[in-house]
Amino acid sequence: MSSPKPSYTFTIPCLHDDKPLDCRIYHPTALLADEKPRRWQKKAAVVAHPYAPMGGCYDDPVVLAVATELLNMDYVVGTFNFRGASNGKGRTSWTGRGEQEDFMSFVGLLVYYLDRLHTPTTELMSTLHSQGEVKSNFTLETALAMIPSNQAIATRLQETQSDPSVIVLAGYSYGSLILSQLPPMGVVLQRFSNAPPGSAASEILLRSHSLSSQTNQSLQGAVKLRGRQLKPSDALGQGHSRSHSIVYGGEETDPSLRRRSQESRRSGEIIRRSAELPLRLKAHMRRHSSNYSSSRRVIPQVDGSHNAEHMGIPLVQTCYILISPLLPPLANILVLPNRNPFSPSTPMTRPDTLLQNPTLVIWGSSDTFTSSRKLRAWADKMEERSISTFTTHEIEGAGHFWREKEMERELLTSIRTWLEQHVSRPSDARPR
Incomplete structure (x- = not known):
């Protein structure tokens, strides 16, 4: 199986300490509707890699195999390197806190990137086809001009834009351990909803704006009707079948406006003070809280300006996939037991x-890092407490690295089957 080519390769700062994270976004064929005009549901997936000190990174064979399968299912797919992976900045932590924030940083970027993709042209052309409106030499501009006089088209486009996006958060091995630590999606996105100018969250939003703007421009310039078929442009760098890839370097924010995170340095300073001057520590925390809450928090725009209006959090339907999870x-x-949600001594x-x-x-069943017996016992307890669809699947004969004959294919088939059964279609999706 050949590895897909990313549409975008870029970096973003981590929310935790501004460490630059290597990131990729892959586009599915369906995004460009190059086979036939049809509606593309906004859906994306993140796949997190195994333990970095043991060679884990976004080039891991299992990560790439899962990413390819998701691309075949019409998902926009994102991958990223945890800190310290593949010669990246920083190093793997013992608490998992930095990696958790790495994950949240990329999730925020991908959600807002997906939310800003404009794909009504595909829906518009599809509607016109169904109504028999398409003639020879029929252009996109002609189609767009018909919207005000065609209520059916306007209604279909409005329905498309109001559908919740589907976000699949997947983690393999160590990636699943960090995934299990993430707070609910609403809490993650709240970190971005009122991002202070110059902050890491603001820079991530600006980068998502730039990437989605690039994609939208490419889509607008590429979608043209040839007979009864839409043809994509080579300019987009479609990741699933083309070799072209757009690389974004540097940052979107003007360096003079960038506010670097001082969390790591400040934490150490507070710890030292707490041992000697607890009253000063309390005063410091009160001042810090007051200053933070009173500062004007705004949303960055594509051009670098800022809008004081509150940005609504995108509607998202979230689901999770844990591949070869690690237990005590x-x-x-x-990950230290007090940070490890799977530890028996930690409230779940x-x-x-x-x-x-x-x-x-x-x-x-042949996982060498966590016995299938322990995984079954843990899964049974989780299923008892679940209020949603909690599904487990043990594949007989497969090891932790999925290298046994046909085991990787069975893994991918299981993921595809589960997503087809449990992820809502646009007509019945509801945000959670």
Whole structure:
């Protein structure tokens, strides 16, 4: 199986400490509707990689295989490197806090990127085809001009724009451990809804604006009717079947306006002060809280300007996929027990996001890092507490790395089957 080519390769700063994260976005064929005019549901997936000190990165074979399968299912797919992976900045933490923020940073970018994609041209052409309105030499401009006089077209376009986006959060091995620590999607997106100018969150939003603007411009320039078929442009760098890739470097924010995170340095300073001057620590926290809440928090725009209006959080239907999850004792070595949601000594509060949304947990019976017996016992407890669709699948004979004959294909087939059964279509999707 050949690896897909990314449409975009770029970096974003981490919300935690501004460490630059290497990121990729892949586009499915359906986004360009190059086969026939049809409606493309806004849906995207993130696939997180295994443990970086053991060679894990976004080039991991399992990560790429899952990404390719999701592309074949018409998902926009995003991958990123955790800190320290593949010669990236920083290093793997012992608490998982930095990696959790790495994950949240990329999720925020992908959600807002997907939310800003404008694909009504495909829906418009599809509607016109169904009504027999398409003639020879019929252009997109002609079609757009028909919207005011055609209520059916206007209604279909409005329905398309109001559909919740589908976001699949997937993690393999260590990636699933960090995924399980993420707060609910609403909490993640709240970090971006009122981003202070010059902050890491603001820079991430600006980068998502730039990328979605590039895609929208390419789509607008590419979608032309030739007979009864839409043809894509080579300019977009479609990741699934083309080799072209657009690389974004640097940052969107003017360096003079950039506000670097001082969280790491400040945390160490507060710890030292707390041992000597607890009263000064309390005063510092009160001042910090007051200053933060009173500062004017605004939303960055594509051109770098700012809008004081509150930005609504995108409607999102979220589901989770955990591949070869890690349980104690190994999980406690990679992430401290007090930060590890799977640790028996830790109240299982973080996994509530897995219980409240459609979740698939899949592993091999011959996994050498976590025994299938432990995984079955853990999965049974999770299923008992679940208020949504919590599905587990144990694949007989598969190991942790999915290298056994036909095991990778069975993994991908299981993921595809589950998504087709449990992820809502545009007509029945509801945000959670």
